[in-house]
Amino acid sequence: MEPAPAASGAGSPLLAVSDLAVRYGRAVQALRGVTLAVPDGGIVAVLGNNGAGKSTLLRTISGTCRLSRAVIEAGSVTFAGRRLTGVDPGGVVTAGVVQVPEGRRIFGRLTVDENLRAGGIRQRDRTERARSRDRVFELFPLLADRRKQRAGLLSGGEQQMLAIGRALMAAPRLLLLDEPSLGLAPRIVGQIAEVIGEINRQGTSVLLVEQNAEMALELATYAYVLELGRVSLEGSVEELRRTDQVQRLYLGGVDPGNAGAAARRERPALRRWVANG
Amino acid sequence: MTYFGVLVINGVSLGFIYGLIALGFVVIYKATEVVNFAQGSMLLLGAYIVARTHGDLGFAGAVLLGVAAGAAGALVIEFVLVRRPRHADPIALAILTIGVDIVLSTELTRRIGQDVLSFGDPWGNDTVDLGPFTVPQARMGAMAVSVGLVVLFFAAFKYTSWGVATRATAEDSEAAALMGIRRGRVSMVAWIVAGALATVAGVFLGTAPSPGLNNSSNLTALNAFPAAVVGGLDSTGGAVAGGVLIGVVQSLMDGYNDNLSFLGSPLGDVSAYAVMLVVLLWRPSGLFGTREVVRV
Numbered sequence: 001m002e003p004a005p006a007a008s009g010a011g012s013p014l015l016a017v018s019d020l021a022v023r024y025g026r027a028v029q030a031l032r033g034v035t036l037a038v039p040d041g042g043i044v045a046v047l048g049n050n051g052a053g054k055s056t057l058l059r060t061i062s063g064t065c066r067l068s069r070a071v072i073e074a075g076s077v078t079f080a081g082r083r084l085t086g087v088d089p090g091g092v093v094t095a096g097v098v099q100v101p102e103g104r105r106i107f108g109r110l111t112v113d114e115n116l117r118a119g120g121i122r123q124r125d126r127t128e129r130a131r132s133r134d135r136v137f138e139l140f141p142l143l144a145d146r147r148k149q150r151a152g153l154l155s156g157g158e159q160q161m162l163a164i165g166r167a168l169m170a171a172p173r174l175l176l177l178d179e180p181s182l183g184l185a186p187r188i189v190g191q192i193a194e195v196i197g198e199i200n201r202q203g204t205s206v207l208l209v210e211q212n213a214e215m216a217l218e219l220a221t222y223a224y225v226l227e228l229g230r231v232s233l234e235g236s237v238e239e240l241r242r243t244d245q246v247q248r249l250y251l252g253g254v255d256p257g258n259a260g261a262a263a264r265r266e267r268p269a270l271r272r273w274v275a276n277g
Numbered sequence: 278m279t280y281f282g283v284l285v286i287n288g289v290s291l292g293f294i295y296g297l298i299a300l301g302f303v304v305i306y307k308a309t310e311v312v313n314f315a316q317g318s319m320l321l322l323g324a325y326i327v328a329r330t331h332g333d334l335g336f337a338g339a340v341l342l343g344v345a346a347g348a349a350g351a352l353v354i355e356f357v358l359v360r361r362p363r364h365a366d367p368i369a370l371a372i373l374t375i376g377v378d379i380v381l382s383t384e385l386t387r388r389i390g391q392d393v394l395s396f397g398d399p400w401g402n403d404t405v406d407l408g409p410f411t412v413p414q415a416r417m418g419a420m421a422v423s424v425g426l427v428v429l430f431f432a433a434f435k436y437t438s439w440g441v442a443t444r445a446t447a448e449d450s451e452a453a454a455l456m457g458i459r460r461g462r463v464s465m466v467a468w469i470v471a472g473a474l475a476t477v478a479g480v481f482l483g484t485a486p487s488p489g490l491n492n493s494s495n496l497t498a499l500n501a502f503p504a505a506v507v508g509g510l511d512s513t514g515g516a517v518a519g520g521v522l523i524g525v526v527q528s529l530m531d532g533y534n535d536n537l538s539f540l541g542s543p544l545g546d547v548s549a550y551a552v553m554l555v556v557l558l559w560r561p562s563g564l565f566g567t568r569e570v571v572r573v
Contacts, residue, residue: 093457105452
């Protein structure tokens with residue numbers, strides 16, 4: 001599948017979130033009217049600090065927000081023309097949307113194989129399951145070597161790969177990634193980014209939520225900046241890189257707007273500190 | 278020495294019956310975080326139905342019906358108590374199960390009254406000679422079936438999708454939900470399995486050498502609770518190990534009660550709790566439990 005040009009106006013998007021308002025209890029308004037779109041075959045990034053509503057957004061899409069007692073007050077989530085609001089998490093997975101949770105959340109006491117099995121649990125077709133597994137092992141050969149090992153014994157980077165592989169077992173059309181770079185060494189972040197790119201080239205659309213703007217803007221073609229539950233900024237990645245706000249808040253830079261990838265790579269430590277701070 | 282051996286064999290057999298009940302505790306705890314104190318009355322319900330129907334249906338038919346009834350009863354408790362209040366605190370739910378236990382067991386003991394309901398002695402009153410040891414055939418039958426069920430349970434827990442889904446939910450229910458694992462279904466099956474296992478255990482507790490099901494059989498079943506705690510509430514292997522440990526200790530205490538009369542009598546009835554106390558002082562999360570059962 002060819003990646004479609006990522007512009008929010010291009011045709012009817014694969015995922016459309018419109019005017020979404022979500023609150024926890026009476027006091028906490030996590031999302032205040034968020035509208036965004038992911039085109040079929042695209043990678044779209046959502047940037048924002050802690051508490052901006054990024055995780056709530058993903059939880060609402062995946063149908064798990066109810067588990068944390070969040071209430072959808074207004075707005076809707078539509079995937080491939082089908083309304084996802086009100087669909088339970090199992091139904092969302094079957095529809096083709098799978099979330100990789102923040103902090104990996106692999107099943108540490110299960111083996112690598114069992115983790116993958118859990119990921120493909122809604123896939124009833126045996127041959128489809130085998131195909132998904134082969135694809136995961138192709139993307140992450142390391143997981144194939146450790147398939148009998150308890151997942152809790154894997155390193156952080158390996159656990160992130162397992163978390164992504166586990167999600168791929170459901171053969172999603174859209175992958176939701178919640179901060180895949182969290183707590184990983186820069187070199188590993190680079191590897192994860194490469195794999196996300198490869199997954200996308202194989203035809204899976206990606207909604208990437210990140211504090212690591214560097215990584216997100218390198219992968220995505222279109223991005224949104226979320227602040228206090230609202231989209232404060234959106235645009236193509238080229239546009240966003242040039243804005244002061246993104247420069248200042250997320251790229252940690254006094255860099256001129258046209259800072260090249262090479263220049264940015266020179267100060268990984270500072271960049272990560274700022275990105276995660 | 279022969280006496281000792283016979284006591285141990287009887288204890289192991291009793292222990293596997295406790296193990297079946299304790300497995301029910303553990304599987305419900307893993308799937309829903311609820312400690313189900315109604316396990317004893319679920320046992321009584323299933324066993325009562327077996328005792329009442331074995332005359333008409335034959336032993337096998339009655340067991341099938343009883344297992345179905347025990348499972349159905351558990352399912353009703355799950356549906357009414359555990360499923361509906363979606364965000365209820367597991368501790369509140371555990372206390373609710375105590376209420377269910379009181380209501381259900383009061384009604385069943387009222388029905389049983391002073392009777393001792395027999396199961397028609399499916400294994401007869403014969404004894405088997407195991408080398409120097411002579412043990413009731415019924416105990417050996419109970420042990421063989423219990424071991425078979427335990428093996429079956431472990432195989433299912435390890436290899437089936439249900440097992441993977443349950444273990445994944447036990448570890449991180451939100452991440453499991455993200456995989457499309459339906460927690461409601463995991464919980465439902467856990468209660469069904471627990472109800473069915475409890476019924477089988479109830480039948481074994483009522484067959485020879487015990488005279489039959491009486492109005493305090495559900496209290497015997499309570500010994501399975503210390504068994505689950507001794508093994509570690511979240512460990513299936515621990516449930517069986519704890520059951521066997523408590524069964525053997527109880528059998529020995531009963532057998533040597535005369536020599537230990539300075540401790541009082543009957544010792545067997547309190548031994549399970551004594552074992553639990555000692556084990557918990559030494560290992561607070563049980564022999565095989567996760568050191569700290571915390572979900573993040």
